[in-house]
Every structure is written in C-alpha cells, then in structure tokens.
Amino acid sequence: xxxxxxxxxxxxxxxxxxxxxxxxxxxxxxxxxxxxxxxxxxxxxxxxxxxxxxxxxxxxxxxxxxxxxxxxxxxxxxxxxxxxxxxxxxxxxxxxxxxxxxxxxxxxxxxxxxxxxxxxxxxxxxxxxxxxxxxxxxxxxxxxxxxxxxxxxxxxxxxxxxxxxxxxxxxxxxxxxxxxxxxxxxxxxxxxxxxxxxxxxxxxxxxxxxxxxxxxxxxxxxxxxxxxxxxxxxxxxxxxxxxxxxxxxxxxxxxxxxxxxxxxxxxxxxxxxxxxxxxxxxxxxxxxxxxx
Amino acid sequence: xxxxxxxxxxxxxxxxxxxxxxxxxxxxxxxxxxxxxxxxxxxxxxxxxxxxxxxxxxxxxxxxxxxxxxxxxxxxxxxxxxxxxxxxxxxxxxxxxxxxxxxxxxxxxxxxxxxxxxxxxxxxxxxxxxxxxxxxxxxxxxxxxxxxxxxxxxxxxxxxxxxxxxxxx
Numbered sequence: 001x002x003x004x005x006x007x008x009x010x011x012x013x014x015x016x017x018x019x020x021x022x023x024x025x026x027x028x029x030x031x032x033x034x035x036x037x038x039x040x041x042x043x044x045x046x047x048x049x050x051x052x053x054x055x056x057x058x059x060x061x062x063x064x065x066x067x068x069x070x071x072x073x074x075x076x077x078x079x080x081x082x083x084x085x086x087x088x089x090x091x092x093x094x095x096x097x098x099x100x101x102x103x104x105x106x107x108x109x110x111x112x113x114x115x116x117x118x119x120x121x122x123x124x125x126x127x128x129x130x131x132x133x134x135x136x137x138x139x140x141x142x143x144x145x146x147x148x149x150x151x152x153x154x155x156x157x158x159x160x161x162x163x164x165x166x167x168x169x170x171x172x173x174x175x176x177x178x179x180x181x182x183x184x185x186x187x188x189x190x191x192x193x194x195x196x197x198x199x200x201x202x203x204x205x206x207x208x209x210x211x212x213x214x215x216x217x218x219x220x221x222x223x224x225x226x227x228x229x230x231x232x233x234x235x236x237x238x239x240x241x242x243x244x245x246x247x248x249x250x251x252x253x254x255x256x257x258x259x260x261x262x263x264x265x266x267x268x269x270x271x272x273x274x275x276x277x278x279x280x281x282x283x284x285x286x287x288x289x290x291x292x
Numbered sequence: 293x294x295x296x297x298x299x300x301x302x303x304x305x306x307x308x309x310x311x312x313x314x315x316x317x318x319x320x321x322x323x324x325x326x327x328x329x330x331x332x333x334x335x336x337x338x339x340x341x342x343x344x345x346x347x348x349x350x351x352x353x354x355x356x357x358x359x360x361x362x363x364x365x366x367x368x369x370x371x372x373x374x375x376x377x378x379x380x381x382x383x384x385x386x387x388x389x390x391x392x393x394x395x396x397x398x399x400x401x402x403x404x405x406x407x408x409x410x411x412x413x414x415x416x417x418x419x420x421x422x423x424x425x426x427x428x429x430x431x432x433x434x435x436x437x438x439x440x441x442x443x444x445x446x447x448x449x450x451x452x453x454x455x456x457x458x459x460x461x
Contacts, residue, residue, distance in 0.1 A: 001338045008316030008361055013429065038319075038357040039339035051316070055362060079352070103427020105346050105353040190426040192341070222456065 005043035009025075010053045014139060017166055021202060022141045024050040025163040031055070032075055032114030035106050058242060060113070060168060063087060068174025069132075070094070074113025074167050082107065090174055093181035093199060097128040100109065103191040110138055116152070117167045119159045119223070122193040126153055129170065129223040131199040131216030137169035145167075156222040176212065179203040180287025182280045185218070186272055188263060194219050195264045196272040200280035204286045210234045210243070213281070220273045221257045229254060230277070239285040247281060248274035295445070299366035305330065306373030314360045321345045321356035324370055332371035332400045343428030346401040347371075353408045354429075371400035374407070382448040383407060383441070392441030394432035402428050406442045414453075415446055 011017040021028055029048035031037060032055070040046035054060060054075055062073040069091055072081070081087050081098035088095050101107055101115070101124055115125040118135060129136075129149040136147050141164060152160045161167060175181065185197030196219045203212040213234035217225040230250035234267050237243040251273055258269035298313050305328060312327055319338075322348065324330045335356050337343035345356035348369040351449040374381035383403050386392065402425065409416060409424040416424065420440045422435070430438060 005316045007315050033341055034357050042338045053362065105343060105355045105427055106340055108352040109354055109358065149359060181314065203340055
C-alpha cells in the first residue's frame with residue numbers, strides 16, 4: 001500500500017503555486033497537510049501525476065483578527081488553532097472543532113484549508129464553517145474571488161474550486177453579543193471520524209430569548225448540512241429543553257441521506273444527529289447565558 | 293527512470309545528518325526503515341489510524357502520512373533516539389517496568405507520542421494521557437498498563453529534572 005509515482009513541486013510562494021497549478025491543471029493535486037490525500041494515494045484511490053506541496057508557503061500560515069473574528073491562512077494546522085489564544089478568545093468553536101480533528105499526530109499536520117478543500121462530509125471544519133457563516137478566498141492566475149461556505153460545498157468531496165484554483169484564506173466573522181457556541185460529536189474512538197457531529201451557535205436577546213441560532217452538521221449526508229428550518233424554529237423562543245427538542249426533530253426531518261455502514265445505520269445516524277443537536281444547543285445556550 | 297524522478301534531501305535523524313536520494317513518493321517512515329535501517333519505526337495501517345509509525349519532526353509527532361521529501365532540512369527523532377549513552381529513556385524504563393508492552397509492535401509509536409505529551413504536559417492526568425494516546429492502537433495490553441507507564445515516566449522525569457545533574461526530556 002504505497003503511493004503511485006508523481007512529480008513533486010514545492011513552491012515557496014502563492015504566485016509560484018498558482019503558476020504550477022495553471023501549468024498542470026488537470027493532473028495536479030494540491031498537497032496540504034496530506035492527512036486525507038496521502039491515505040487516498042496509498043490506497044490508490046487517488047493517483048495525481050503532479051503534486052504541488054504548499055507546506056513551504058509560509059505566507060499561508062497565519063491566524064489574524066478579521067471582522068470581529070479571524071482570518072486563517074490555508075495551511076494553518078489544526079494543532080495551531082487548538083493552542084491559539086486569539087482563536088480561544090474570539091471563536092472558541094473553532095478551537096473545540098480543531099481539537100476534535102483526528103489525533104495529535106494528525107492535527108500536527110492537518111490544515112484548515114485542506115479540510116475545506118477536500119470537503120469530506122465527515123470532517124468537522126466544513127460543518128463548523130457553515131455554521132459560522134465563513135467565506136473563503138480562492139486564487140488563481142486570473143485573480144481572486146470570495147465564496148461563502150454556503151455556496152462552496154457542492155456534495156461528496158465536491159466543492160466550488162475549479163482547476164488552477166487554490167484556496168488561500170478562510171475568513172470567519174465573529175459572533176454577535178450574548179452568543180455561545182458548542183461542537184459535539186460522537187465517534188467509536190476519540191479522534192476517529194464521527195458518526196455524527198453538530199456545531200451550534202446561540203445568540204440571546206437582552207430579555208434572554210433566542211435572537212439567533214445556527215447549526216452545522218457533519219457525517220449525516222454527502223455534504224455538510226445547515227438545517228435552516230431548525231434554526232428558524234428557535235428564533236424568538238425561550239432557550240429550554242422544549243426548544244431543543246423541537247429543533248432536534250426538525251434536524252432529523254431534513255436528514256434524508258445519512259451514510260449506512262458497519263459503524264452505524266442511516267436511522268441510527270439520524271437519531272444520533274437529533275440527540276447531539278439538543279446537546280450542542282443546550283451547551284451553546286449555557287455559554288451564551290454566561291456572556292450576557 | 294529519469295533523474296528528475298529523484299530528489300536529493302538532507303535529513304537530520306537522531307542528531308545525525310544524512311544526505312539521501314529519494315523518489316518523492318516514498319514515505320518518511322519507509323526511508324527511515326529502508327534507507328537508514330532504523331526499523332524501530334513500524335508501519336501499521338498506512339492511513340493515519342494506528343499510530344505505530346509515529347516519529348517526531350522538529351519536535352512534533354507525525355504519522356507515516358508524510359513524504360520523506362517534506363522532511364528535507366528538518367530534524368527527525370525516532371524511537372532509536374530515546375536512549376542516551378546506553379541508558380534507556382525513563383519512558384522506555386517505565387514501559388518495561390509497568391508491563392506497557394507485550395508484542396511490542398505498537399510500542400515505538402506509543403513512546404514517541406508519550407514523549408511529545410510529556411514535553412507539553414509534564415504531569416498529565418489519566419484522561420489527558422488517554423486523549424493524547426487516542427491515535428495509537430495496541431491490540432495486546434488493553435491500554436491500562438500503557439497509561440500506568442506514562443504516569444510512572446512522568447514521575448520519574450519530575451524527579452530527574454529536580455536533581456541538578458538530571459537530564460531533561
């Protein structure tokens with residue numbers, strides 16, 4: 001189980017990477033942290049003839065303040081997010097999600113941009129980016145464009161990225177006042193791909209009712225899920241068990257396509273998604289209450 | 293094969309620098325084993341689930357999901373780098389004394405993962421140890437003795453570093 005032969009390039013700048021990607025458009029794959037791509041190559045499920053390794057592009061490794069939230073360079077590692085003080089202060093949801101990615105040796109390599117560009121429906125970050133209303137900067141030789149998380153994820157391992165394009169930055173707006181967030185997932189072993197995972201954000205009004213609620217789910221369909229009907233149900237409600245149960249039921253109702261495999265049937269995953277939705281919402285609301 | 297299929301890299305492994313000519317598709321763990329004869333590092337699943345291949349690159353644990361060319365110019369530490377002057381590292385001693393291994397296949401990966409943990413957190417509790425070792429699979433021990441060994445090593449290291457002549461991790 002070894003990777004097939006490929007030509008290897010290690011550009012040192014974004015410009016250089018974009019030139020390589022334009023030159024080798026069809027045959028090239030971007031190598032970021034490699035924690036998904038290398039296994040796929042080992043199993044011969046992916047056989048790119050050219051790899052453009054972006055790990056040497058230090059201009060893509062950063063965590064910077066942006067719009068009350070953060071801008072993350074594409075090759076920022078999950079382990080960096082886990083320990084980043086500005087992430088903990090501004091977007092603790094990111095820290096919680098990054099800590100849920102794989103195991104320590106995986107997180108030392110895995111990158112935020114790689115997770116988004118690979119778009120594995122079981123991955124934590126795409127679901128979290130959906131809930132956070134993130135947007136992504138995509139660059140190519142012909143310029144740059146910005147794509148919202150909502151428009152970016154197209155289906156199983158499928159995104160809005162086109163040939164010759166490189167995901168360079170993730171921009172995550174900050175949360176409103178009196179907001180709290182939580183990420184919960186269930187997996188057979190800590191760090192394994194979750195059977196289901198839920199990111200929840202609750203913002204409270206001054207009177208303590210729910211001003212805004214946002215949800216993002218992983219591992220429950222071919223792409224990350226943003227259940228907007230469930231979110232709409234919560235607005236204006238009291239943050240209590242009744243509201244969580246109604247939202248959970250609305251989440252379960254929209255999940256028509258969870259994976260069924262030896263780890264869990266589609267029905268089980270659907271049920272689990274409901275339970276985890278209630279848990280995530282309740283935790284997010286408790287944290288929002290503390291921020292009131 | 294054409295020359296362009298090979299890349300010359302410089303790897304510092306356990307404080308010794310090597311110049312190697314490798315195909316880009318070769319995994320760092322394979323180059324350590326086959327080109328440098330450092331067979332302590334074992335490859336298990338080759339997809340990032342088992343942790344038996346764990347080594348440190350610039351002090352950070354990584355699995356075999358890394359190409360040798362990516363380690364060019366970096367410092368690698370393998371299980372062979374733990375012992376100093378013929379003396380086992382306190383982690384190795386603790387695994388021995390606490391029966392933290394049976395067949396031994398996973399042990400180098402556990403040792404390197406635990407080594408990184410103790411660098412960040414010299415006094416980890418059981419939960420923290422189990423969380424840090426979550427990416428390492430052992431099919432023999434049932435983990436309890438491994439957790440005990442890491443705790444014993446942490447205590448031994450605390451005593452060593454408390455002594456003026458002690459060697460830090």
